[in-house]
Amino acid sequence: MTLYVEKLSFLSFAIHILPELVMNKLGLNSRNELYYFNVSKRGKWVISLVCKFFGCNTKKYDFEIRSIKDKNGECINARIPRKYLFEIQEQIINSDAFKSMYREDWDKVRVYNYIRKGVIIPGLSPSIDFPAYTIFMIQRVFLQMQAQAINNSKFFMIDRPWMSIYAKYASQYGITVIPMKYMYNEQETLRNRSKRILERHPKVFHLIKNIRSFSFFVGEMKWDNEKIDNKTPKIFFDGVGEFNLERNGMNSDYYFYLYSELPSKYIASYYKSNLERKRLQDEGIYAIHYRNCSHPVNTANTISRPTYCSLFKNEYKELVSIIQQYNNSKSYWVGFFRKHGIKVYLSWYNAYNRHMAIGDAINQVGGVSAIWERSFLGEPSAELFTESDISFQYSQWKANEGQGREGKTSYRISVGFLRDYGIELLRDRALALRERLLKKGVTKIVAVFDQNSNDEYTHGRQRGNYIHILRALLDTPWLGVIFKPKKSASLKSRLGEEVVELLDKAINTGRCHLYDSYGENQSNIPAVLAALSADVCIHGHLYAGSAALECAFMGRPTLLVDREGHPYSKLYELQDGKVIFKNWPDTIEALLDHFQSPGGIPGFGDWSSIIDEFDPFRDGKGAYRMGTYLYWLLKGFESGKDKNIVMADAAEMYCKKWGSDKISQS
Secondary structure, three states, X not given: OXXXXXXXXXXXXXXXXXXXXXXXXXXOOOOEEEEEEEEOOOOHHHHHHHXXXXXXXEEEOOOOOOOOEOOOXXXXXXXXXXXXXXXXXXXXXXXHHHHHHOOHHHHOOOHHHHHHHHOOOOOOOOOOOOHHHHHHHHHHHHHHHHHOOOXXXXXXXXXXXOHHHHHHHXXXXXXEEEEEOOOOOOOOOHHHHHHHHHHOOHHHHHHHHHHHHHHHOHHHHHHHHHOOOOOOOEEEEOOOOOOOXXXXXXXXXXXXXXXXXXXXXXXXXXXXXXXXXXXHHHHOOEEEEOOOOOOOOOOOOXXXXXXXXXXXXXXXXXHHHHHHHHHHHHXXXXXXXXXXXXXXXXXXXXXXXXXXXHHHHHHHOXXXXXXXXXXXXXXXXXHHOOOEEEEEEOOOOXXXXXXXXXXXXXXXXXXXXXXXXXXXXXXXXXXXXXXXXXXXXXXXXXXXXXXXXXXXXXHHHHHHXXXXXXXXXXXXXXXXXXXXXXXXXXXXXXXXXXXXXXHHHHHHOOOEEEOOOEXXXXXXXXXXXXXXXXXXXXXXXXXXXXXXXXHHXXXXXXXXXXXXXXXXXXXXXXXXXXXXXXXXXXXXXXXXXXXXXXXXXXXXXXXXXXXXXXXOOOOOOHHHHHHHHHHHXXXXXXXXXXXXXXXXXXXXXXXXXXXXXXXXXX
């Protein structure tokens, strides 16, 4: 019998594994394999010796499944959010456990869908309770079983909410899940445990935050409290760490203001330093310190806890936590919005359910919520489920369309691509780099884009984005390469010595350029800056296609290297072997053939067959349209109109100016 255990310790071994080994020893099958995902260091060697006595080998599970693809070429990392999470979500919502704890007031505002998303994508730091993590573990067991021709196994898993659903899911793969009910979740941090306790007492939690903030930022708190203005309707937005108030084409959190006619008096923004505050103040933007929470908590209209059911204690605790998070988040933001006169909440962050609670908060004070499309995903994903009053999208195309997966949005506004506002402002700088490379004997230039990586497996993927093209550059004296990494701050530590040595050698030729400037969270260099210098652009991944799309919008031939396996992406409508490639060697071979063929390979890097589906305007004015729409909303609030009238008026004006086909209304 092959056994798997999520956490191997003295406790799990004594209660669960040892009885299984004894039974197998007494039976006909005396040989066992025990694989563990995690192990207690103190118990590892003793447990190993005991297992040997019972004829059982203990091994750490190290079977890498992310490179394994199904018959359609899809990897597990694509299939979990595209398919399995939706299936698990439906089973949870339709389960006896959920139905027995359901409360009628969950149908108010966005609560029900806040819970729906919360049960599959929790809002706290990642832990073993994440359904994606649980499904991934089950798939790891199954795919190793397949590789070793094993038909059935037992998986001792730490007990977690919705365990019966996971057990049923695993059984279809020949896996018997055995819950370990007395195992402690060590992966949950002390901070998260403390936060869960304080969630039950929001006013105490808020008081602690106030004391901490006042202690460390007393000067900023005093300045903020002296400058309160709740009369002027304002927009408050979530940034991505790109503090830039210059109209210079570089990435900026304030793009909708800088590249439109939206007056600064309507904008409220966090600041993190006195320098940022001074800059905002000079610009006429209402500044709030990011730690300032000195406003009353509004606990009105709280949502009821689930009905207690002793049969489903884990599920009850999880639903209680989700409801508490909703109530606390909404209470906090209602107070914040009222204090500062916020009427529009704008965010890009819809991966979790946080934006729904904040959306209900802004609605409670008579304002509206809006989401803007920051990243392009070409296939369905549970993370894309969004609910807001307004959604600013590139176009009316939706990855999550159908089966209720896309959520509810009152107005979907097609504004065109939102990150190409700097093309003309950056052109001279890009051409200067191109001229510098051409002077080194270069005749053709490639711009290469990557993604972030967070473990050795994904680090290896990123090395592939560099090592193959670097070798091609060193072997091809007329080739130039520009790298624009997503996370340049940690790039060299992730690439490793061998690749960094190769990169330095390439840069020393004068034919290779690395954009290594970065902002708070990632590179602050626009993709268009690298693309403007290049003849062909290559994105080393297909699952995240924003940089590739940005280059294609400019008309640059753009290639995608789908090493991971995302065959259900919309981008697979592009030509295989001319736009999409499965590995870097084939990509480089085709690239060099294209460059050396008279007139190039027809259709090479050509996105014209689908590009208009993603941006019906193609004029680089998406930021202008979005900023204009926000201006109309705030003008409506300034005149004292109700939020529904404000939204309807703005939609009507947009239809008249840019066409009724650019808006869909639910």
